[in-house]
Amino acid sequence: MANNNRFFWGVVTATAVGAVIGLLFAPDEGNKTRKKIKKKTNSLASELIDALEKSKEKAVDVTGNLKDKAQKYKDETVDTAEQYVDDANDEINKFK
Numbered sequence: 001m002a003n004n005n006r007f008f009w010g011v012v013t014a015t016a017v018g019a020v021i022g023l024l025f026a027p028d029e030g031n032k033t034r035k036k037i038k039k040k041t042n043s044l045a046s047e048l049i050d051a052l053e054k055s056k057e058k059a060v061d062v063t064g065n066l067k068d069k070a071q072k073y074k075d076e077t078v079d080t081a082e083q084y085v086d087d088a089n090d091e092i093n094k095f096k
């Protein structure tokens with residue numbers, strides 16, 4: 001997961017840097033270049049927000065799955081412990 005985050009932020013950073021460099025060296029006037037930078041920045045911000053929302057959804061799904069598995073293991077452990085208690089009580093009652 002950490003590698004995915006690093007890769008994602010590397011792509012975002014490289015895209016932003018590439019866009020800015022491309023716009024700075026473009027043969028347009030300053031006013032047009034500033035408009036392009038603003039448009040590209042808004043686009044990148046929108047893409048970043050979308051990516052963060054998808055990451056949040058995935059994290060919620062993973063958390064839910066882990067919670068379900070933990071509850072399942074807890075229930076199985078309690079059932080097994082209860083069975084051991086019942087077996088122990090049966091053995092004790094044999095001697096009474």
